[in-house]
Amino acid sequence: MAIKVFIPTPLRAYTDRKVEVEAQGQDVGEVLEHLMQAHPQLRGQLMNPDGQLRSFVNVYLNDEDIRYTGSKKTPVKANDTLSIVPSIAGGCPAAVASGRC
Amino acid sequence: MATAVEPAVLNKEEILRYSRHLIIPEVGMEGQQKLKQARVLTIGAGGLGAPVGLYLAAAGVGTIGIVDFDVVDFSNLQRQVIHATADVGRSKLESARESITAINSNVKVVGYNTRLDSSNALEIFRGYDLVIDGTDNFPTRYLVNDACVLSKIPNVYASIYRFEGQASVLGLPDGPCYRCWYPEPPPPGLVPSCAEGGVLGVLPGIMGMIQATEAVKLIIGIGEPLKNRVLLVDALNMKFRELKLRKNPHCPVCGDHPTVTALIDYQEFCGLGRGGVAPAAEAASAEAASEERVEVTARELKQELDAGKDVFILDVREPFEFAIGRIANSVLIPLGELPRRMEELDRERTIVAHCKMGGRSAKAVEMLRAAGFPHVRNLTGGILAWSDQVDPSVPKY
Numbered sequence: 001m002a003i004k005v006f007i008p009t010p011l012r013a014y015t016d017r018k019v020e021v022e023a024q025g026q027d028v029g030e031v032l033e034h035l036m037q038a039h040p041q042l043r044g045q046l047m048n049p050d051g052q053l054r055s056f057v058n059v060y061l062n063d064e065d066i067r068y069t070g071s072k073k074t075p076v077k078a079n080d081t082l083s084i085v086p087s088i089a090g091g092c093p094a095a096v097a098s099g100r101c
Numbered sequence: 102m103a104t105a106v107e108p109a110v111l112n113k114e115e116i117l118r119y120s121r122h123l124i125i126p127e128v129g130m131e132g133q134q135k136l137k138q139a140r141v142l143t144i145g146a147g148g149l150g151a152p153v154g155l156y157l158a159a160a161g162v163g164t165i166g167i168v169d170f171d172v173v174d175f176s177n178l179q180r181q182v183i184h185a186t187a188d189v190g191r192s193k194l195e196s197a198r199e200s201i202t203a204i205n206s207n208v209k210v211v212g213y214n215t216r217l218d219s220s221n222a223l224e225i226f227r228g229y230d231l232v233i234d235g236t237d238n239f240p241t242r243y244l245v246n247d248a249c250v251l252s253k254i255p256n257v258y259a260s261i262y263r264f265e266g267q268a269s270v271l272g273l274p275d276g277p278c279y280r281c282w283y284p285e286p287p288p289p290g291l292v293p294s295c296a297e298g299g300v301l302g303v304l305p306g307i308m309g310m311i312q313a314t315e316a317v318k319l320i321i322g323i324g325e326p327l328k329n330r331v332l333l334v335d336a337l338n339m340k341f342r343e344l345k346l347r348k349n350p351h352c353p354v355c356g357d358h359p360t361v362t363a364l365i366d367y368q369e370f371c372g373l374g375r376g377g378v379a380p381a382a383e384a385a386s387a388e389a390a391s392e393e394r395v396e397v398t399a400r401e402l403k404q405e406l407d408a409g410k411d412v413f414i415l416d417v418r419e420p421f422e423f424a425i426g427r428i429a430n431s432v433l434i435p436l437g438e439l440p441r442r443m444e445e446l447d448r449e450r451t452i453v454a455h456c457k458m459g460g461r462s463a464k465a466v467e468m469l470r471a472a473g474f475p476h477v478r479n480l481t482g483g484i485l486a487w488s489d490q491v492d493p494s495v496p497k498y
Contacts, residue, residue, distance in 0.1 A: 009263045013437045019338070041440070055285040063344045083344065085333065087283040088262040089239045 001026060001076050005035055006083040014041040023082070028061055029072030031082055046084070056087045109137035109163060115207060119161050132321040133161060137207075139320045142166035142229040144217060144245055146197040148305030149235030149259055149312060151183035156313040158201040158208045162320070165201060166229060168213040169193045176498075180302035217241060219364035222248040231319060233257045233312050239286040240367035246271065246279035247364055250355045257315050259308040264301050264337040266308040269346060270315050270326045272355070277329065281349035281356075286371045304336050395466060397478045399490040402453055413447065415454045417465045418484075422457060426496040428487055436461045439468060448474050455480035455487070457498075 002022045007015050015021055016039075023038065025031035032053075036043040048054050059066045060083040066074045076082075111119070111133060122128040122136075139162050143150045146169040157165055173181070173188045173196055181193075188196040194212045201210050213225055217236075226232060226248050234245045234256055242260070249256040249272040256272040258279065271278050311332065318324045333342045353360045397405075405412055414431040416423060423433045434442050436456070446452060452474065454462040459482050466479045480487065488495040 009265045019335075041437075054287075056283055056287040058283065060344050063342075065345065065347065068347060083333075083342070085267075085344065087239070087287060088260045088265070088267065089237060089242055 001078060003031060003076055003079070004081045005031065006081060008084055008086055010086055010088070011042060011045055011084065014045065015039045025076055027070075027072065027076055028059065028066050028074040028082065031076055032059070032072065058085045058087075059083070060085060109134045111137065115161070118205075118207075122160070127323045128321060132323070135320050135322070136161045136317070137163040139231070140164040140166065140229045141231045141233060141316055141320075142168065142226060143233045143235055144168045144241070145235035145237065146181075146183060146193040147171075147177065147235060147237060148180045148261065148300070149309040150197070150233070151181045152306050152309030153233050153235060153313045153316070154183050154197050154201050155204060156310065157316060158205045160313075160317055161205065162208060162316075164209045164211060166211040166213065166225075167194055167197055168215065168217050168225065169197070170214055170216050180300065180305050182306070217244060219244065219366065222364060223252060226252045226254055229254060231255050231257055231316055233316060234259070235309065235312070240371045240373070242279060243286060243370060244364065244367045247354050247361060250278050251362070251364070255319060257312045257319070259312045261300060261304050261308055263299060264304060264335065266304055266311075266334040266336070267331055268308055268311045268315070268327060268334070269331040270319065270328050273326070273328050275348060277346045277348040278352060278355040280354050281352045282331070282346055284349075284352075288372050301336060304334075307334060307336060395478055396481045397453055398481050399486040402480060402487075403491045411451065413450045413452045415446070415452050415462075415465070416456070416484075417454055417462050418456050422498070425498050426484065426488075428455065428484060428492075428495065431455070436465055439465055443469060443472055443474075446474065449476075451476040451478075453478050453480050456483050458483040458485055 002024050005021050005023050007019055007021060012018065021035065021038070023031045023035040025034055032046065036046065046053060046057055053059060061069060061074050061076065061080055066072070111130065116123065119133050122133050123130055141157055141162050141164070143153050143165065146154060146167050150167070150169070154165060154167065171193050173184045173191055173193055175189050177184060178186060178189070183200045184193065184196045192214065194214050198210045198212060201208055215221060217225065222244055232245060232249050232254055234242065236242055236245060246256060254272065255270055256279070258271050259266060259268040270276070315327055319326055329346050329348075331344050331346050333344060348355065350357050402412065414428055416427060416431040416433045417436040417439060418433070419435050420433065434445070446469070452469065454465040454469070454477060456462040459479060462483060463479050466477050469477045484495060485497055488497050
């Protein structure tokens with residue numbers, strides 16, 4: 001099953017600036033794995049070293065947060081879309097000590 | 102929505118002023134009176150706070166509180182339309198107060214010229230009907246969220262990055278809070294700032310207007326709020342999408358058995374030290390650690406170059422930034438390309454990496470040290486510091 005994956009702005013640097021890419025799989029986990037194999041730099045952005053999704057990156061199948069639908073085991077159907085939605089805060093990151101935007 | 106007080110009376114001037122509201126059945130005199138009685142607190146008079154302040158003033162919100170300790174910077178003017186050129190260098194709070202009063206002198210502006218933190222947030226929030234989160238960093242986002250939940254005040258949330266925005270109304274009874282949505286913040290330095298990532302100036306205008314609209318709706322009690330859902334705005338393609346948000350019954354702040362019942366240290370929560378600075382390049386990989394210092398100031402670098410030291414200056418910014426201005430003899434390898442291009446660099450040479458402000462180059466230094474480059478340092482403060490301390494002919498941006 002090939003479905004559309006929406007790539008958020010902060011991650012487009014790792015998908016050759018594409019806004020949408022296609023990825024294959026029977027469930028969300030397989031789709032994400034396929035996506036990361038096609039764009040290896042995404043792995044470090046999406047996953048922590050244990051292979052779990054990083055907690056400030058949410059994944060939605062259509063409009064549902066996969067945490068509530070079975071996480072990576074959430075089954076995927078034709079015409080589904082996957083959205084990767086990281087937390088954003090705009091302005092200056094806390095890491096920049098000057099605090100000025 | 103407002104606390105139980107005598108209905109606010111509108112005088113003749115106000116009736117004329119708000120006539121276009123009064124003749125809409127969904128608003129009417131009753132709705133306008135609710136607006137007059139309402140007390141809305143905006144956190145930040147910046148990109149998001151600007152349209153919120155202006156339009157809530159126009160709408161006749163009776164009391165607008167503003168929390169902002171910053172001064173207007175020239176680069177703010179590209180989007181923070183509540184401030185004008187003549188306000189550069191002035192307190193954002195005072196500039197915002199003046200703009201709001203000029204639109205509508207019926208509005209009472211309450212200013213808080215302070216940084217919002219765990220010691221003052223609950224006190225400041227007390228008595229307000231709504232909080233509008235227009236802040237620009239993760240620790241404050243989590244602070245505002247927790248303070249809203251603890252105070253039982255809705256949090257009209259929006260955030261932006263480049264061309265994308267998110268908006269939702271959090272902290273409603275039976276609704277999710279920010280922690281239900283994102284239980285943990287990203288590690289510091291991972292998400293670039295507006296200064297490093299840029300932002301399309303009109304975007305906070307769109308998102309701030311969505312916040313102002315939600316505020317008006319909540320005050321009057323009409324329409325459907327952005328409850329249990331988040332609006333994702335892609336301004337570049339002008340696409341609006343919605344995702345479902347759920348209240349997490351196990352949420353540590355708003356769940357059935359909360360464990361966070363007081364405000365915490367949010368700098369620490371977001372992985373930052375006391376000074377609000379990430380334990381950045383000092384935490385570089387132990388195998389690649391050398392005895393050399395990891396940071397160098399612009400002045401120190403200039404002294405080394407003048408003394409004839411062989412230093413390879415690595416610029417890790419993007420090509421369009423390189424086009425704005427560069428340090429002489431620097432070589433550009435954008436940070437995103439560094440992993441696959443680092444073999445172009447000479448391991449034996451002394452390398453100083455820089456970006457615009459020092460954040461991206463700190464990551465580059467970590468990356469190179471972990472890959473076994475022993476002589477790599479970070480230019481503290483980036484090319485902006487170089488322009489300040491060494492060569493003012495290099496444009497700041």
